[in-house]
Amino acid sequence: MITTPNLIRWSGLAAIAAGLIFAGIQPIHPADVVESVTTNLWTIIIGLKFVMCLFFLVGITGIYARQADKAGWLGFAGFALLVVSWWLLTGFVFVEFFVLPVVATPLPGFVESALGVANGHSGAMDIGAFVPAYAVVGVCYLLGGVLFGIATVRAAVLPRWPAILLAVAAIITPAAALLPHALQRYAAVPMGIALIWLGYSLWSERRGKVAAAPAGRPADLAA
Amino acid sequence: MTITTQSLIRWSGPAVIIAGLSYALVGVFHPPNIVASVTTPLWMVVHVLAMTTSIFGLVGLSGLYARQAEKTGWLGLAGYVLLSLWLALILGFTFVEVFILPPLATAAPAFVAGWLGMFNGTSSTLDLGSLPTVWTITGPLYILGGLLFGIATFRARILPRWAGVLLAVGAAMGPVAALLPLDLQPKVAVPVGLALIWLGYSLWSERRTKSVAPATHAADVSGLTPAPAV
Numbered sequence: 456m457i458t459t460p461n462l463i464r465w466s467g468l469a470a471i472a473a474g475l476i477f478a479g480i481q482p483i484h485p486a487d488v489v490e491s492v493t494t495n496l497w498t499i500i501i502g503l504k505f506v507m508c509l510f511f512l513v514g515i516t517g518i519y520a521r522q523a524d525k526a527g528w529l530g531f532a533g534f535a536l537l538v539v540s541w542w543l544l545t546g547f548v549f550v551e552f553f554v555l556p557v558v559a560t561p562l563p564g565f566v567e568s569a570l571g572v573a574n575g576h577s578g579a580m581d582i583g584a585f586v587p588a589y590a591v592v593g594v595c596y597l598l599g600g601v602l603f604g605i606a607t608v609r610a611a612v613l614p615r616w617p618a619i620l621l622a623v624a625a626i627i628t629p630a631a632a633l634l635p636h637a638l639q640r641y642a643a644v645p646m647g648i649a650l651i652w653l654g655y656s657l658w659s660e661r662r663g664k665v666a667a668a669p670a671g672r673p674a675d676l677a678a
Numbered sequence: 679m680t681i682t683t684q685s686l687i688r689w690s691g692p693a694v695i696i697a698g699l700s701y702a703l704v705g706v707f708h709p710p711n712i713v714a715s716v717t718t719p720l721w722m723v724v725h726v727l728a729m730t731t732s733i734f735g736l737v738g739l740s741g742l743y744a745r746q747a748e749k750t751g752w753l754g755l756a757g758y759v760l761l762s763l764w765l766a767l768i769l770g771f772t773f774v775e776v777f778i779l780p781p782l783a784t785a786a787p788a789f790v791a792g793w794l795g796m797f798n799g800t801s802s803t804l805d806l807g808s809l810p811t812v813w814t815i816t817g818p819l820y821i822l823g824g825l826l827f828g829i830a831t832f833r834a835r836i837l838p839r840w841a842g843v844l845l846a847v848g849a850a851m852g853p854v855a856a857l858l859p860l861d862l863q864p865k866v867a868v869p870v871g872l873a874l875i876w877l878g879y880s881l882w883s884e885r886r887t888k889s890v891a892p893a894t895h896a897a898d899v900s901g902l903t904p905a906p907a908v
Contacts (some may be wrong), residue, residue: 457747457748457750457751457752457754457755458747458748459683459744459747459748462744462747508766509763509766512736512766516737516740520683520686520744523681523682523683523686524681524682524683526681527681528681530681531681538733538736538737539733542732542733542736542769543773545766545769545770545773546729546769546770546773546774546777547773549767549769549770549771549773549774550770550773550774550777550778553770553807553808553809553812554774554778554809556807557789557804557805557806557807557809558786558789558804561786561788561789561804562782562785562786562789565782565785565786580781580785581781582777582778582781583777583780583781584776584777585777585778585781588777
């Protein structure tokens with residue numbers, strides 16, 4: 456039956472799927488070079504990434520809704536930043552999936568510059584606001600992850616360890632920039648695990664507990 | 679103020695209003711889909727508005743759906759999923775129009791012309807891969823999603839029924855666009871934009887007591903009782 460608590464529970468599955476893809480694709484992600492974008496592996500991995508972005512948006516909305524009454528403004532800020540980050544990222548992944556393979560032959564310079572936002576090597580071609588927009592993704596990912604992780608720990612509705620992992624994973628992501636690009640990717644793994652863990656908690660909570668919780672109804676009535 | 683699920687759902691009202699308003703404005707001001715347009719300020723403004731529709735639509739629609747999820751059943755869920763997918767794909771297209779087309783207008787006009795050809799019906803000299811197919815898919819997602827969500831809203835009797843009708847009819851008018859001259863086609867967005875503004879405003883302005891009531895557990899509890907013996 457479709458009820459708000461059930462919808463929130465089901466969103467746990469979306470978070471699990473997003474986390475599995477996010478952590479799982481990193482070891483097999485093709486190199487961010489022009490030659491990669493026309494390979495089958497690229498199509499599969501980037502296609503999965505596009506699905507991941509959508510699942511993430513659904514999953515994080517459920518994780519937030521589950522604890523909204525306890526997570527306060529900190530939780531809301533973290534949620535809003537994460538949504539902006541992953542929503543913009545969806546645009547980048549759309550370009551990687553649908554546009555880069557098409558223009559790889561006629562416009563290799565453009566593809567090189569576009570991939571440069573991820574691998575840190577700026578290409579020869581000026582691609583306008585594409586580069587600063589990717590920086591926005593990064594900043595929102597980091598800040599959103601830290602705030603959302605802290606708010607989740609403080610709310611004490613979902614397990615605290617995946618929340619701590621989420622915050623720590625967000626913090627170490629920029630530090631990973633000091634590593635070679637191929638290793639940098641692995642900063643996504645703890646984030647993926649945190650998502651799987653939080654999603655699983657959301658999904659597996661006992662139904663009675665979930666049904667009682669989502670709204671803090673007594674508080675509302677008191678207001 | 680404490681953030682509760684109810685207040686979250688209520689706050690998604692302004693998000694739906696912003697999505698509807700930006701969508702209607704996109705419909706009114708969309709410049710012609712020609713290469714010369716993509717480097718104009720109007721192009722940038724209209725497509726940033728379209729991106730705004732996408733993010734506020736995704737967030738707001740979740741609230742709009744959550745408010746009436748228990749009453750709209752599978753029809754509402756199907757409409758919500760289809761419209762969300764449409765908003766996600768629209769994000770991809772508008773993202774390209776904001777960030778990719780302007781820098782490529784001089785460097786690769788053939789790509790830009792080919793891209794715009796998806797919307798104005800001219801064929802591309804460049805093979806665009808699966809992009810035209812994906813663009814075609816956004817049509818049924820929008821029409822079916824709007825139709826189902828509008829009908830579900832009408833049947834649920836929680837939000838204004840006529841706003842649901844306007845959404846359904848507005849979305850169903852999508853194919854009519856093909857009959858209009860190119861420069862009038864974007865105008866079919868306006869009724870759907872207005873329906874969203876209306877729905878968002880209702881969500882926002884519902885009396886708190888009323889908005890607390892609908893999610894009552896009565897529905898939940900009745901779900902626990904055995905179904906009538908059949």
